[in-house]
Amino acid sequence: MYSNVRIVMMNTSHPGNIGAVARAMKNMGLAELCLVAPKSFPDIVAERRAAGAKDILANTKVVETFDEAIEGCVSVIGTSARGRKIPWPVMNPRDCAAKVREYALMAQKSGEFGRNGEEHGNKVAIVLGREDRGLSNDELQRCNYHVHIPTNPHYSSLNVAMALQVVAYELRMDFLLHSGLGDAKQASCTLSPENEGWDEPLATTEEVEGLIGHLEDVMIKTEFFDPDNPRQLIPRLRRLFQRSRMDKIEVNIVRGFLNTVLKAIGDKR
Amino acid sequence: MYSNVRIVMMNTSHPGNIGAVARAMKNMGLAELCLVAPKSFPDIVAERRAAGAKDILANTKVVETFDEAIEGCVSVIGTSARGRKIPWPVMNPRDCAAKVREYALMAQKSGEFGRNGEEHGNKVAIVLGREDRGLSNDELQRCNYHVHIPTNPHYSSLNVAMALQVVAYELRMDFLLHSGLGDAKQASCTLSPENEGWDEPLATTEEVEGLIGHLEDVMIKTEFFDPDNPRQLIPRLRRLFQRSRMDKIEVNIVRGFLNTVLKAIGDKR
Missing domain, CATH: 1.10.8.590 (Helicase, Ruva Protein; domain 3)
Known part of the structure; x- marks a missing residue:
C-alpha cells in the first residue's frame, strides 16, 4: 500500500473510535496514525476495539496541535460534511484515492525520499474531525482538499471510524487497480467459471x-x-x-x- | 436509493454491531434489515449505536432461519473472506453494486412489482456473517454470488458493520453515478472553481x-x-x-x- 498516508484524528472523545480506526487502517494496509489531543489515550477500550491492530496503536503518535499533526506533509485532506460557507475544492473518496496515488507515484519516481528529504516522500495527511462537530472552519481552511462521502442527505452523520473505513477502502481499491504496485487481480476479484482461479476448466x-x-x-x-x-x-x-x-x-x-x-x-x- | 436491497445479519452476537449496521444503512439510503436469530434484539446497546437510525431498527424483522431471511429474493449475495474449497462466483463491492443495479433496473422496467408480484420487485439479499466465523459453507453455497472486500491479506478480519459500510457505500456511489435515478453530481462531488457550485464566477x-x-x-x-x-x-x-x-x-x-x-x-x- 501507499506508505505516504498519515491518518490524523482531531480531539477524539471516544477511545473506541480510535481502536476502530486502527483496525480499519490495518485492514486496508495503512500504518501511520496521529492523534491530536485525544480525550484518553492509551486506553483499554481502544485496544479492545483495535482487535489485531494493536501494533498500529503502539506506533501512534500523540501531539497537541493540528500543525504538529500535519508537519512534513505536502498535502492535507480534511473529511467534511457539505455546506461550508466558502466552497473549498471537494473530492469524493474515489477521487481522493487517485490524488493520493499521484503523490505516491511522484515520490516513487524521485526515489524513496521527497524533495525535502523526509522519509516516504510526499506524505499526505487525511484528517478526521471530532465525533460531534467534525473539523472547525479554521482547520478546514488549512486543508488543500476536502473529501466528502456522498451520504443520504436526510441522514448524513457518519461515524468517524466508518468514514475512515470508506476512505481507506477506496485507497486500497485504487492501489490495487491503478498503482502498478499492487495486485490488480485482488481488487477486481470478480470470479466466474470463465476466469483463471476457477477450479475446473470450462466445458467446450x-x-x-x-x-x-x-x-x-x-x-x-x-x-x-x-x-x-x-x-x-x-x-x-x-x-x-x-x-x-x-x-x-x-x-x-x-x-x-x-x-x-x-x-x-x-x-x- | 435502490429499494430492492435487504440486508441480512446471521446470528449476530454483539447488539452494538446491529446498531452500527442500521446507522451505516441509513447513511447510505438503505432501509430493510432482517436478523436471523440474533443473540439479543431489541437491545439498548443496539439503539445507542444506531444513533439517528432507530427507525431502521423499529422496522427490522427477526426470523429464525436463513431460508426465512432470503424469502422472496431473486438473488442472494453472501459476504465472504476468500479461500473457500469450491470457488464460487466472487465480486468486489463495486461489481456487487453494479449487479444490484441490474436487478433494480430490471424491476423498474417491469413496473413496480416483480414477476412474482412481490413489492419492490427483484429483491436482492446481502447476507452478513457471524462476527467470529462469518457464513458457514452451507450458507455460502446457498448464495448466487459472494462479495469479497479486498483487505490486507495479512490482516483481513473486517468488523461486520465496517464490511456493510463499504458495501453500502458502493451501492450508493453506483446509484448516484449510474442508475439514472440518483443525482450523479452528488457522487462526483469533486468541486473546483471550474465547476457549478463554486461561489464566484471564474476569471476570464x-x-x-x-x-x-x-x-x-x-x-x-x-x-x-x-x-x-x-x-x-x-x-x-x-x-x-x-x-x-x-x-x-x-x-x-x-x-x-x-x-x-x-x-x-x-x-x-
Whole structure:
C-alpha cells in the first residue's frame, strides 16, 4: 500500500473510535496514525476495539496541535460534511484515492525520499474531525482538499471510524487497480467459471452440445419430450445450460446422471 | 436509493454491531434489515449505536432461519473472506453494486412489482456473517454470488458493520453515478472553481492576464523585478496564477492590493 498516508484524528472523545480506526487502517494496509489531543489515550477500550491492530496503536503518535499533526506533509485532506460557507475544492473518496496515488507515484519516481528529504516522500495527511462537530472552519481552511462521502442527505452523520473505513477502502481499491504496485487481480476479484482461479476448466461448446443432445435423447426416451410437439422445450434448456457457462465436471456429472436414467429405463423395458 | 436491497445479519452476537449496521444503512439510503436469530434484539446497546437510525431498527424483522431471511429474493449475495474449497462466483463491492443495479433496473422496467408480484420487485439479499466465523459453507453455497472486500491479506478480519459500510457505500456511489435515478453530481462531488457550485464566477483569461500585467508593473516599479535581467520570474508567476484557476473576486482582491501598493510607493516618492 501507499506508505505516504498519515491518518490524523482531531480531539477524539471516544477511545473506541480510535481502536476502530486502527483496525480499519490495518485492514486496508495503512500504518501511520496521529492523534491530536485525544480525550484518553492509551486506553483499554481502544485496544479492545483495535482487535489485531494493536501494533498500529503502539506506533501512534500523540501531539497537541493540528500543525504538529500535519508537519512534513505536502498535502492535507480534511473529511467534511457539505455546506461550508466558502466552497473549498471537494473530492469524493474515489477521487481522493487517485490524488493520493499521484503523490505516491511522484515520490516513487524521485526515489524513496521527497524533495525535502523526509522519509516516504510526499506524505499526505487525511484528517478526521471530532465525533460531534467534525473539523472547525479554521482547520478546514488549512486543508488543500476536502473529501466528502456522498451520504443520504436526510441522514448524513457518519461515524468517524466508518468514514475512515470508506476512505481507506477506496485507497486500497485504487492501489490495487491503478498503482502498478499492487495486485490488480485482488481488487477486481470478480470470479466466474470463465476466469483463471476457477477450479475446473470450462466445458467446450461441443461438450455442452453433447450434453444437450444427450438430455434431449433421454427426454424422448422417457417420453417427457414429444418431438412432434416440441414447443419451446429444447431452446429453453439450451439457453439455461449455455447461460450458466458450465465447467467440464458439471457436464460430466449431468451426463453421468442421464446415463443412469437411460440404464434404469432400459432395465425396466 | 435502490429499494430492492435487504440486508441480512446471521446470528449476530454483539447488539452494538446491529446498531452500527442500521446507522451505516441509513447513511447510505438503505432501509430493510432482517436478523436471523440474533443473540439479543431489541437491545439498548443496539439503539445507542444506531444513533439517528432507530427507525431502521423499529422496522427490522427477526426470523429464525436463513431460508426465512432470503424469502422472496431473486438473488442472494453472501459476504465472504476468500479461500473457500469450491470457488464460487466472487465480486468486489463495486461489481456487487453494479449487479444490484441490474436487478433494480430490471424491476423498474417491469413496473413496480416483480414477476412474482412481490413489492419492490427483484429483491436482492446481502447476507452478513457471524462476527467470529462469518457464513458457514452451507450458507455460502446457498448464495448466487459472494462479495469479497479486498483487505490486507495479512490482516483481513473486517468488523461486520465496517464490511456493510463499504458495501453500502458502493451501492450508493453506483446509484448516484449510474442508475439514472440518483443525482450523479452528488457522487462526483469533486468541486473546483471550474465547476457549478463554486461561489464566484471564474476569471476570464483576459482578467488573469490583466492581473499578471498589473503585477509585473508593480514589481518593476517597486524594483523587485528587473526587466533587463528577467530570469524566469514572470513565467513562474504566470504559471502559478493560471494553475490556480482564479475566480473574479480573487483577481479583484489581488489587483486591489496591487493598486494599494502602487499608491503607497507613489506617495513615498
